[in-house]
Amino acid sequence: MLKILVPLFASAVLAANVYAADPVTIKFSHVVAENTPKGQAALKFKELAEKKLPDLVKIEVFPNSQLFSDGKEMEALLLGDVQIIAPSLSKFDRFSKQVQVFDLPFIFKDPEAVDRFQSSADGQALLKSMEKKGILGLAYWHNGMKQLSANKPILLPDSVKGLKFRIQPSAALEAEIKALGASPQKMAFSEVYQALQTGVVDGQQNAWSNIYSKKFYEAQNTILETNHGVVDYMVVVNPAFWNKLQPNVRDGLNSAMSEATTYGNALASIKNMEARSKIVAANKAKVVALNKEQLGPLEGKNAASVEAI
Ligand code: LMR
Numbered sequence: 001m002l003k004i005l006v007p008l009f010a011s012a013v014l015a016a017n018v019y020a021a022d023p024v025t026i027k028f029s030h031v032v033a034e035n036t037p038k039g040q041a042a043l044k045f046k047e048l049a050e051k052k053l054p055d056l057v058k059i060e061v062f063p064n065s066q067l068f069s070d071g072k073e074m075e076a077l078l079l080g081d082v083q084i085i086a087p088s089l090s091k092f093d094r095f096s097k098q099v100q101v102f103d104l105p106f107i108f109k110d111p112e113a114v115d116r117f118q119s120s121a122d123g124q125a126l127l128k129s130m131e132k133k134g135i136l137g138l139a140y141w142h143n144g145m146k147q148l149s150a151n152k153p154i155l156l157p158d159s160v161k162g163l164k165f166r167i168q169p170s171a172a173l174e175a176e177i178k179a180l181g182a183s184p185q186k187m188a189f190s191e192v193y194q195a196l197q198t199g200v201v202d203g204q205q206n207a208w209s210n211i212y213s214k215k216f217y218e219a220q221n222t223i224l225e226t227n228h229g230v231v232d233y234m235v236v237v238n239p240a241f242w243n244k245l246q247p248n249v250r251d252g253l254n255s256a257m258s259e260a261t262t263y264g265n266a267l268a269s270i271k272n273m274e275a276r277s278k279i280v281a282a283n284k285a286k287v288v289a290l291n292k293e294q295l296g297p298l299e300g301k302n303a304a305s306v307e308a309i
Contacts, residue, residue: 023058024249028084029067029076031189033213037143037271038086038233039063041264048256056249070188071169077238078134086141086233090168095130103172105228106295111142111269114230127234136239138254139261143207144272145227149220149285150203151196156224156294157181163202166192173205173229192216207231209268212275220285226295235261 028046032038046059062068068076070091076082089102101107108114117123118140127137154160161181167173169186177184185201189210195201196219204216210231211217235257242250280287 023053023056024245025058025060026083026253027060027062027067027081028086029062029073029082030086031065031070031073032063032210034063035271036209036213037264037268038141040267040271041141041260042086044263045256045260048259049253052256053249053252056246057253065188065190069190074135077236080238080241083241084138084235084237086235088143088168089140089230089232089234090170090173092130092135092234093170095133095135096126097171098129099126099234100170100172102230102232103170103176105176108230110227111144111230114142114232115265118232130236131239134238134240135236136242137234137236138257139235141233141235141261142265142268143209143231143233144268146205146207146229146231147211147223148203148205148226148228149211149216149223151199151219152202152221153286154203154222154224155288156226156290156296160203164200166195166201166204176229189214193219196220205229208272208275208279212279217279217282217285223279223285223287225287225289228295 026049028042030038030042034040034043042061042063046061049057049059067073068082068085070087073082073085073087074091074094077085089099092099102114108117123140127140130137148154148160148165150160150163150165152159152163154163157180162183164183164185165177166187167177167184168189174184174186185195187195187201192201192204193214193216196204196216203220204211205226205228206216207230211220211223217223245253276287279285
């Protein structure tokens with residue numbers, strides 16, 4: 001009798017354990033405010049993933065560099081201390097020169113052109129181009145086109161000469177700013193506001209939603225509406241973590257990511273236009289729209305950036 005009971009008891013315990021297994025905790029760290037395209041898309045991913053995979057996953061979102069700031073977040077992903085991050089496409093310099101195609105000035109005239117490239121075979125291939133280095137792209141998320149600001153009245157090209165501009169850690173962006181006769185200063189996103197306030201740097205470039213949500217406009221005199229590049233993101237995981245997940249969990253997370261991507265990308269232009277309107281209404285930094293001739297000098301700097309990558 002005992003011979004029958006023991007295996008039955010063992011399988012009952014096993015079944016109970018399987019059903020009682022703790023949910024997989026997935027930490028999602030990013031560096032921007034919640035009320036931005038990336039901040040909202042991350043929260044939508046959490047909502048959808050936990051709905052699709054009840055009791056199987058727990059998504060913890062950490063905005064505003066709360067868990068890891070720039071640079072640290074990539075190391076944390078490689079070490080398994082965080083499971084999902086969504087760095088700007090300008091932050092993969094150490095892993096891929098190809099991804100810096102997004103940093104070339106004026107290579108994309110608007111977010112629609114960025115979207116077409118990201119959806120293309122070449123764009124999709126970039127998502128997997130760093131997999132052997134421990135970085136697997138799940139999706140691209142949009143923010144918006146970049147504007148150039150400084151703590152004094154500026155126009156292109158002469159009045160930016162000699163100024164210090166904060167940039168993201170990209171060789172292409174470094175070359176772009178140097179080609180304008182200005183000085184590029186690589187710096188973590190969380191340090192930019194104070195650096196602008198104290199004059200450590202004179203200016204910066206970013207999408208309207210970041211310029212507004214981090215109050216950069218309060219420390220700037222002029223914002224040139226250049227639309228000269230894009231701030232977009234690659235949502236990435238460590239393949240060592242990702243490939244160990246149960247197939248049904250991975251499928252559910254992919255489905256949630258796809259829906260969150262559609263949601264966030266639809267929100268991006270709205271959030272950026274709202275941010276631009278609020279900056280103009282605040283009447284602190286002067287927003288200057290540029291015409292073709294005025295944009296010429298920056299447009300002509302493409303070659304230097306192409307050389308850099
Ligand atoms: C920056 O560092 O300027 C941006 O990448 C921040 C962000 O993630 O939007």
